[in-house]
Amino acid sequence: MELCHGNIDAMVYTVGHPNDSVAQAIRLCNASLVDVQGDFVDRLVGAYPFFTPAWIAGGLYGPDQPAVRNFGVNTTLVTTADPDLIYRLVASVFDNFQRFKAYHPAFGMLTPQEMFQEGLTAPLHEGALRYYREQGWLEDAGIPTESAESGTGESETSTM
Numbered sequence: 800m801e802l803c804h805g806n807i808d809a810m811v812y813t814v815g816h817p818n819d820s821v822a823q824a825i826r827l828c829n830a831s832l833v834d835v836q837g838d839f840v841d842r843l844v845g846a847y848p849f850f851t852p853a854w855i856a857g858g859l860y861g862p863d864q865p866a867v868r869n870f871g872v873n874t875t876l877v878t879t880a881d882p883d884l885i886y887r888l889v890a891s892v893f894d895n896f897q898r899f900k901a902y903h904p905a906f907g908m909l910t911p912q913e914m915f916q917e918g919l920t921a922p923l924h925e926g927a928l929r930y931y932r933e934q935g936w937l938e939d940a941g942i943p944t945e946s947a948e949s950g951t952g953e954s955e956t957s958t959m
Contacts, residue, residue, distance in 0.1 A: 802824055802828045802830055803824070803827055803828035809833075811835075813871060813872060815903075815905045816855050816856075816859055816904065816905060817859050817860065817904055821860065822860055825860050825861065825864070831864075832855055832860070832864065832867040833867065834867055834868045834869065835868070835869040835870060836852075836868045836869065836870075840852070840869075840870050843870060844870060848919075848920075849872050849873055849920060850870050850871070850872060850873075851870065851871060851872070851873050851917060852868070852870055853868075853869050853870055853871035854866055854867060854868050854869065854908070855867045855869065856904060856907065856908075859904060873917060873920075875919070875920045875921065877920075877921055878924060880924075880926075881926070882924070882925040882926035882929065883926065884926065885924050885925070885926025885927055886926035886927070886929050886930055887926075888926070889926060889927045889930040889931075890930050893911055893930070893934070896911065911936065912936070915927070915931060915936065
């Protein structure tokens with residue numbers, strides 16, 4: 800509410816969109832979303848791989864809201880679950896990718912390649928590796944096809 804009361808002029812809020820707090824600030828405080836891009840963002844994204852260039856789709860917060868370029872964070876699913884279970888999970892997502900993307904506006908611009916190539920914060924899980932190998936995606940992307948673990952499942956590994 801500090802924005803509505805004029806106590807601050809701007810704020811940075813790293814959150815998935817759409818977001819109720821952002822919608823409320825726009826609706827009640829006449830706030831607007833602004834582009835955040837340029838050399839500073841390029842350096843930030845380059846230095847910290849968990850940041851990524853991002854955008855907020857036009858119209859997400861009302862018919863007059865334009866698309867806005869900014870930066871955000873990648874999301875990683877981390878698990879030690881059974882490789883067969885994770886294989887089925889990853890296959891379910893990618894075999895039904897258009898349906899998956901329709902579940903939330905934040906998924907709308909995703910590509911399979913971005914999901915397993917950009918901003919990885921843990922080694923790929925054995926079950927995910929199996930699916931990606933079957934698709935031929937790892938070799939196409941130049942990603943090593945050997946998992947970092949020997950199949951013990953004891954360390955955290957990433958699926959997407």
